Amino acid sequence: xxxxxxxxxxxxxxxxxxxxxxRYVAETLMPLVLELERAYAAAKADPGFAAELGYYLxxxxxxxSPLFFAERLTRQFGGAKIYLKxxxxxxxxxxxxxxxxxxxxxxxxMGKRRIIAETGAGQHGVATATVCAxxxxxxxxxxxxxxxxxxxxxxxRMKLLGAEVRPVTSGTATLKxxxxxxxxDWVANVEDTFxxxxxxxxxxxxxxxxxxxxxxxxxxxxxxxxxAEGRLPDTLVACIGGGSNAMGLxxxxxxxxxxxMVGVEAAGLGLETGKxxxxxxxxxxxxxxxxxxxxxxxxxxxxxxxHSISAGLxxxxxxxxxxxxxxxxxxxxxxxxxxxxxxxxxxCTRLEGIIPALESAHALAxxxxxxxxxxxxxxxxxxxxxxxxxxxxxxxxxxxxxx
Amino acid sequence: MSxxxxxxxxxxxxxxxxxxxxxxxxxxxxxGDPDAATFERLLAALxxxxxxxxxxxxxxxxxMADGPSIQAAGLRALRSGMTLARTLxxxxxxxxxxxxxxxxxxxxxxxxxxxxxxxxxxxxxxxxVDGLIIVDLPPEHDDELCLPALAKGLAFIRLATPTTDDxxxxxxxxxxxxxxxxxxxxxxxxxxAADAGSVTQAVARLRRQSRLPVAVGFGIxxxxxxxxxxxxxxxxxxxxxxxxxxxxxxxxAGTARPDLVDAVLRRVRALxxxxxxARRG
Ligand SMILES: Cc1ncc(COP(=O)(O)O)c(C=O)c1O
Numbered sequence: 001x002x003x004x005x006x007x008x009x010x011x012x013x014x015x016x017x018x019x020x021x022x023r024y025v026a027e028t029l030m031p032l033v034l035e036l037e038r039a040y041a042a043a044k045a046d047p048g049f050a051a052e053l054g055y056y057l058x059x060x061x062x063x064x065s066p067l068f069f070a071e072r073l074t075r076q077f078g079g080a081k082i083y084l085k086x087x088x089x090x091x092x093x094x095x096x097x098x099x100x101x102x103x104x105x106x107x108x109x110m111g112k113r114r115i116i117a118e119t120g121a122g123q124h125g126v127a128t129a130t131v132c133a134x135x136x137x138x139x140x141x142x143x144x145x146x147x148x149x150x151x152x153x154x155x156x157r158m159k160l161l162g163a164e165v166r167p168v169t170s171g172t173a174t175l176k177x178x179x180x181x182x183x184x185d186w187v188a189n190v191e192d193t194f195x196x197x198x199x200x201x202x203x204x205x206x207x208x209x210x211x212x213x214x215x216x217x218x219x220x221x222x223x224x225x226x227x228a229e230g231r232l233p234d235t236l237v238a239c240i241g242g243g244s245n246a247m248g249l250x251x252x253x254x255x256x257x258x259x260x261m262v263g264v265e266a267a268g269l270g271l272e273t274g275k276x277x278x279x280x281x282x283x284x285x286x287x288x289x290x291x292x293x294x295x296x297x298x299x300x301x302x303x304x305x306x307h308s309i310s311a312g313l314x315x316x317x318x319x320x321x322x323x324x325x326x327x328x329x330x331x332x333x334x335x336x337x338x339x340x341x342x343x344x345x346x347x348c349t350r351l352e353g354i355i356p357a358l359e360s361a362h363a364l365a366x367x368x369x370x371x372x373x374x375x376x377x378x379x380x381x382x383x384x385x386x387x388x389x390x391x392x393x394x395x396x397x398x399x400x401x402x403x
Numbered sequence: 404m405s406x407x408x409x410x411x412x413x414x415x416x417x418x419x420x421x422x423x424x425x426x427x428x429x430x431x432x433x434x435g436d437p438d439a440a441t442f443e444r445l446l447a448a449l450x451x452x453x454x455x456x457x458x459x460x461x462x463x464x465x466x467m468a469d470g471p472s473i474q475a476a477g478l479r480a481l482r483s484g485m486t487l488a489r490t491l492x493x494x495x496x497x498x499x500x501x502x503x504x505x506x507x508x509x510x511x512x513x514x515x516x517x518x519x520x521x522x523x524x525x526x527x528x529x530x531x532v533d534g535l536i537i538v539d540l541p542p543e544h545d546d547e548l549c550l551p552a553l554a555k556g557l558a559f560i561r562l563a564t565p566t567t568d569d570x571x572x573x574x575x576x577x578x579x580x581x582x583x584x585x586x587x588x589x590x591x592x593x594x595x596a597a598d599a600g601s602v603t604q605a606v607a608r609l610r611r612q613s614r615l616p617v618a619v620g621f622g623i624x625x626x627x628x629x630x631x632x633x634x635x636x637x638x639x640x641x642x643x644x645x646x647x648x649x650x651x652x653x654x655x656a657g658t659a660r661p662d663l664v665d666a667v668l669r670r671v672r673a674l675x676x677x678x679x680x681a682r683r684g
Contacts, residue, residue, distance in 0.1 A: 024541075026564075028562075171474070187591055287511075297513070300518075
């Protein structure tokens with residue numbers, strides 16, 4: 001395929017990025033999905049919406065988040081100049097709130113009265129419960145029973161914020177099943193409910209809408225890097241669960257040919273073991289959760305469970321725009337094991353005094369691989385998508401120590 | 404739109420029902436639930452028990468429009484080793500013995516997409532499948548499976564729902580063949596029942612826009628509920644209630660008890676009586 005003259009033009013009017021994306025949902029949901037598309041288009045065209053969102057991002061979320069020159073990591077890796085985009089410093093501790101703030105403001109404009117969400121690690125659930133508390137909306141968060149067990153602090157946080165956390169025991173009781181259950185709730189409560197999806201997946205317009213809300217990350221990096229170094233960054237690295245923090249960082253730079261981008265999937269115990277969450281590097285195209293994209297699945301088209309030490313990367317799919325960028329070869333995609341992520345987690349904590357989320361540690365681990373092979377004037381940005389306080393029990397267990 | 408000879412089996416069946424002056428019973432079971440052999444015995448006996456059409460569920464790991472009953476049925480079937488290829492084999496063996504009862508495959512797109520659309524349509528046609536209900540393929544994606552299926556002579560049966568407004572209905576009906584499946588509630592399978600008044604209105608609305616037979620499903624569990632639907636629609640679809648009968652006759656290890664087949668067929672007979680008696684007296 002010839003390379004398009006812009007990589008930022010998608011999706012088309014049918015919600016497609018090349019062969020990916022679309023609206024593969026039950027008829028009951030179609031009118032709602034179309035209504036959402038119209039409402040989002042109207043909000044996007046209204047400067048009042050941008051102003052309102054900007055106000056809350058600045059005064060409530062705490063944006064812009066810093067772009068921090070990580071001197072000790074730079075020295076340790078011995079190559080490219082490492083910058084950290086500090087999404088961990090946002091209110092609630094991750095990039096997820098950039099999106100939930102955008103979506104809840106849209107829900108309010110649409111006159112919706114009830115919010116539902118799915119969550120894996122609990123970060124998106126917390127970010128949703130937070131904005132629901134702020135705007136006094138009832139909130140139901142679906143979470144796999146397995147994830148509830150391994151992310152207890154976030155479950156309690158959501159409850160404190162007033163959300164109802166509904167355990168999902170269907171299927172394999174993980175994030176994919178939580179998404180199914182949220183879709184089932186939506187089908188049964190079409191009149192008053194707004195579904196806040198947590199990543200760049202789902203039926204159109206979600207992948208484009210969530211991307212737009214997360215693009216604040218890349219837009220800030222562009223400004224901040226110009227201020228710090230007077231030019232564009234050379235290399236961008238971000239972890240990929242569904243792909244929202246990566247898309248938010250990459251998208252504003254897609255049409256800058258000099259900028260290299262690397263998305264880092266979770267290789268779990270190793271791609272060869274089959275126990276991983278690498279939909280692009282270890283999966284194949286299929287249709288799930290309203291969109292066509294790369295999935296982890298059997299020969300017979302049954303979805304298989306992902307595995308990663310990081311609950312936020314533990315998803316057997318990936319946003320459709322990433323699937324397209326993968327096929328186009330505009331973005332490189334690699335996978336990093338649990339073990340390498342743990343090592344990067346330790347390193348960042350010790351050298352920079354920053355405890356990264358295990359998700360973000362995957363991006364750091366790949367930066368550690370990449371940086372030594374790059375010249376010293378290469379400007380490499382790692383998206384530090386979240387902070388790691390939520391992960392300390394998991395890390396203690398993996399290292400075989402008491403927390 | 405006509406879908407050639409396979410839709411003829413559906414057309415013929417609804418014509419027979421019409422001349423008999425009654426509505427039909429559409430029975431749904433998930434293929435391979437609880438195991439392939441038990442399912443095949445059930446399938447073979449459904450027509451004699453009173454099922455006028457049969458919907459065969461293609462199990463999928465992530466059935467987003469189904470409630471707990473049919474979700475569990477799908478997982479039982481997958482655990483017992485059911486696949487799309489084996490589902491088509493089972494339908495083929497049924498068709499060799501029964502040339503009259505229409506078979507509609509119901510499920511989700513991903514297993515078909517993986518199998519390959521052209522290869523799937525060939526195999527389905529050869530097995531004697533008459534129609535497809537694919538929950539997650541709205542008219543916006545007609546080019547992927549609906550139009551190729553129609554070209555092959557397989558009916559693509561669309562779901563119309565309470566949220567399908569008048570503006571959208573023509574698009575939903577455009578390439579629908581065989582019959583229209585009206586989903587009586589905004590919700591998933593196996594939950595609440597619809598009230599008779601709203602179903603009557605909805606069927607009347609569909610009849611104003613299409614000459615196809617209208618089947619109504621979701622939430623129908625008892626002979627009385629089936630009879631109420633049979634008074635206004637051309638067929639009543641019963642799924643979760645039959646699947647629940649399957650799950651109620653499993654032993655602790657999840658295998659079929661000897662009385663499972665009889666229990667399910669008894670339920671089908673009772674529902675068929677409800678449907679057949681609806682417009683009498
Ligand atoms: C800190 C953090 N980073 C990354 C992710 C992965 O999501 P995405 O790929 O959509 O950014 C999550 C998901 O929970 C997360 O909590």
